[in-house]
Amino acid sequence: MKNIFLFITLIVLSVCANAQQNQVKQDSTKTEKLDEVLVKAVRVDADSPITHSNVSKEQLEKRNLGQDIPTLLNFLPSVVTTSDAGAGIGYTGIRVRGTDATRVNVTINGIPYNDPESQGTFWVNLGDFASSTQSLQLQRGVGSSTNGSGAFGASLNMLTDAFSNVATGEISNSFGSYGTRKHTVKLSTGLLNDHFEISGRFSKIDSDGYIDRAFTDLKSYFLQGVYKDDNTLIKALTFGNVEQTYQAWYGLTAEELKEDRRQNPYTYENETDNYWQDHYQLHWNERFDNNWSTNLGLNYTKGKGYFEQYKPEETAADFNNLIEENSDVIVRRWLDNNFYVVNANVTYKENAFELITGMSYSAYDGDHFGEVIWGSNLAANTAIRDHYYDGDATKKDFSVFSKATFKLTDKIIGFVDLQGRFVSYKTAGLNSDRSEFITDANFDFFNPKVGFTYKPSQFNNYYVSYARANREPNRDDFENGTTDNETLNDIELGWRFNKNKVSVNTNVYYMYYKDQLVLTGEVDDVGSPIRATSGKSYRLGLELDANIQFSKMFSTSTNITLSSNKNKDFNTTIDNEVVNLGNTNISFSPDLVIGNTLNFYPVNNLQLSLLSKFVGEQYMTNIDSEASKLNDYFVNDINVSYEIKPKNVFKSIVITGLFNNVFNRKYVSNGADYGWGYIYYYPQATSNFLAGVTLKF
Template identity: 75%
Template sequence: MKNLFLFLTLLVLSVSVNAQEDKQQDTTKIQKLDEVLVKAVRVDADSPITHSNVDKAEIQKRNLGQDIPILLNYLPSVVTTSDAGAGIGYTGIRVRGTDATRVNVTINGIPYNDPESQGTFWVNLGDFASSTESIQLQRGVGTSTNGSGAFGASLNLLTDVFSEEAMAEISNSFGSYNTRKHTVKVSSGLLNDHFEVSGRFSKIDSDGYVDRAFTDLKSYFLQGVYKNNNTLIKALTFGNYERTYQSWYGLTEDQLKEDRRQNPYTYDNETDNYWQDHYQLHWNQRFNNNWSTNLGLNYTKGKGYFEQFKEGESAADFSNLIEDDSDVIVRRWLDNDFYVLNANVVYQNTNLELVTGLSYNTYTSDHFGEVIWGSDLAPNTQIRDRYYDGDATKNDFSIFSKATFNIVPKLTGFVDLQGRFVSYKTNGINSDLNEFVTDADFSFFNPKLGLTYKSSEKNSYYVSYARANREPNRDDFKAGVTENETLNDIELGWRYASNKVNVSTNLYYMFYQNQLVLTGELDDVGSPIRATSGKSYRLGLEVDANIAFSKMFSTSLNVAVSQNKNQDFTASLDGEFVNLGDTNISFSPELVIGNAINFMPTENLQLSFLSKYVGEQYMGNIDRKSSKLDSYFVNDFNINYQINPNKIFKSIIVSGLVNNVFNKKYVSNGYYGTYDDTWSVPGETTTLDYAGYYPQATTNFLLGLTLKF
């Protein structure tokens, strides 16, 4: 397989060399150097990859403290979640029913997903929207990216571009549940036409909709830039310290009816505490109108713990550090280091664009737990003795070559070939006090092919095929899963673009082998548990339309209709394995609709009414009624007014957001599991189930004021 990949890569490269000799430089498109940062992981408007773009102006309209997933809530096929209920703290995003571990996230082309869990923890990116220039969401396998492979979607962020002029900005917002966001941004502007220094400091606090589910985020973003006509060098660092009160336990159905804002946790320091700092260096170089390169380096340091009170514990569960039936307070730590090297070469002329690159990252982590208090400690035991300790190392190397080229007039081809090679090793004792030793290696070949036919200036059609492979994560290995999962994705689309109407419509068929679907259950730290479902598929239709009726009125509407099935699914029910046939894949609603109605009575005033409908979904894979989440329809109202005074301030922006205008009591997420009752009736096994729910906030508001100097 490796030889095949190298042969195909060399074939694509040979095409580029021949094309280079035939084309004139003076007809070449010149790419902005800033965009080279994400060129390797993004696609263009006419690419046969289904995608959506969000620019800075759109992001800032609702950037009043909520996390990035919530700001992307109205994109096609997107469903968002919030543990604390108000969109701040632990939030998540699902795309086409795939969970956050399947959404590949990059920042300036640098992988952000945690390599071990493959998840994305937005709580560690407090107010990052204030330092984001643009976002592209690719649905399906998408194009080759860095880090954990995209297995349903990829989300790449470009941070702030350099500012030509000196500026300063103060932004403050306040709202329900004692929510506050305070942001200060500054830029020196270009000094001597070559240098710029900029920065941001933010503080976000919220008590949360759920009782005591507070969030305390402190974040920063600092950047230094050197540029000339052909060179752009960026050195940046950003980081965040978060402290949140636990709210991942959810509520039972009875608790939800009794008081949907209650929190079952009672220990006053049941908190999550984590520090994460990122350091990036990017060097973009344009040699001429055809050739440019990018070199990216990254180091990320993360360290933190969550603290938990446990009552009446067994000594055996804590390495005999306590006596039986002792109350205990523990801290469970994660201490990790993440290094990344990206290198890309871009060649382009009138008829060809070629991007070739490689990415290497290495991740090391220590997992350990310590007892910080016990009502009855064992003899010779000290506070902070560790009751488990283990380490892990993961290395990830990928090489790719992707080309977009004209075949004949109006017909464009796309070829993307990637080889990815992963090794993962663990050693030590896990939190369940069992030995956890893993030594696994994976080699993947991920091809992607597509065609785009532009029949006119307004109409284009595309078809693509992509294959992705993905290794199990840490929890999968602990559960005994050792095989990779494979996804084949076929996309067929039509795009229409005119001055007033833009429509994107696509059909997709994603079929899997060994898909790791969410079981609905949670582990002992609140992370979703996955299990192999064998064969499964997702079949859907997505429509995304933007229509300008006049200068004052416009609308953005998207509809996603899908069928998501496990095939020949078997489960243990009432003491025996049963073939349930085709069942619904967990957390995969069949209908998702987003809509925004915008009214601009003047150039400086915009009012938007936003609506989101998410159809019913199952939290498990056995189609039990007790595992079903009801559909919900939620509406928000957003207002932005900009004043441009002649003195002191460049602009004054007043923003307002009313979430859940009609006070809908809804649940967007939960968990579900089963257990066998073998004691009620001797000799009989009865499968029982349980469920938990995460209530979302009723009507709430945020008000913001931004002063730009």
């Protein structure tokens, strides 16, 4: 496979070079900001045949009052978000085009962020990270080649704060419903001696949660040192978070939902998740001339934490006979892991030809163990914190890619992106139910992508692309007996229009899967969704995204997604018999998702926005059971942002307000269905507010 990949890469690069030689010479003195080189390898530009949305720092600031990044991205096309605690803080999740969070590839400055084993993204470990984010790009579908776990529905890459030329400071405080409060301090020295800058952020976020006792306690930091000159940018940065959250993933039955939608079935006072995570990154960007630039990125992430849980009347054998039969027990289930990453990219650009070649290597090791911290009837010779299971895992991920953009004619731009990805995953020992868990799996993937953009005028462009992605099972999949990889073929056809005060992006996508791992509707005993192979399946959709500036006082942003998401010839077990149900709806995949933002600017520096979100009905399982259907919902928020520019002391004072669910809609955004009528729901907050003041100096 490696030889095939290298051979095809050489052919493509030869074609690209010939195309480049035939171009008319253009001015190549325009160079990119060195800060942006950090994410150049995983991002695409406006004319790329990749479907994407960009979010700037200014857009994030208007609603950044403590809620997690998925909640801040809720109004992007094809995005659906949910929150265990109900108010968008703590354990939050994001789905894009119906695909769950384990299939949304996330990178920070090009460094993979998804947990290598679960492949999920735990936003609770990135408290107030929006305050240190310069920009975001969400690519829908397979997207361009990225680092880490393959994108199977979307990829989200984040660029952290750029350096500041001048000294700055910022103090932000916000308060709101359910005891929510956020306190942030940011400082920058500005460039010292025209070359050095030191900056940092410290944040504290607390929330009691909409769900009873579903509190969140986040303490986070971001520190950065920069050296720069005309052609060099070196960034050393570290960021981290300490979190404690009370669990709320159990859900409520329909009867409990009617009785009291804010109740929490957990009663043990310390049924909490506790986790510490620290990241250390070093980036060296070098621009040799107007044509050549390089980027080297190094990362080390340390994570450690536990989930504490009370279990009544347990079986002694399940706890390594550390307890007597039918004893009550309190356990802590630990993770202790290390994650190392090396990224290296080189970019060549001349006129309309650009070639980026790079590699990424990551190594992960993680210990999984459980300890007994209390028992109503401990066995003889049992000591507190004795382990009742131990296991370990290692994962290595190496990828190499080349992507080229080039002009075929004056109006047609070509795009080719080839990636080879090679994964090794090994486990040993026992898992949490004391079953032997031994895995030794290797995967070799070739992921080609090709596309064309046709630009008949400066206002219009049309694009078509094909991309293939392959993805290995995650830890839970292996535990459940799945060992085969998934394959996705993604075809995108789009049109973009941008003239004066109107921009329109519309596209049709067809995502065809082989052995897609779809959510079954069940979750395991730590709240992680369980998946099963569906065989052949597809997602066919139309996305429309429009931005219109009607006047100086009014503008609107609207996006609509219409889709059909189907399993083909779906098999399931009913009454111990395998039954073919034919074509069924893929779980958690609504056919209609609409987002709309209406902005009103009555005076200078004042913005009033009405944000609306409609999510159509969706099934929690793949068998089209009416009992497992989540109702559609339509929610509206009001966002207010007003900036005062005083003449002294402060550069600006920004007052921000967010009134969520203003019409007090009682809705459910997520659920679980275990079959046999065991269905649970995750209610979201009714009317609530957040308000804050930011002082900039």
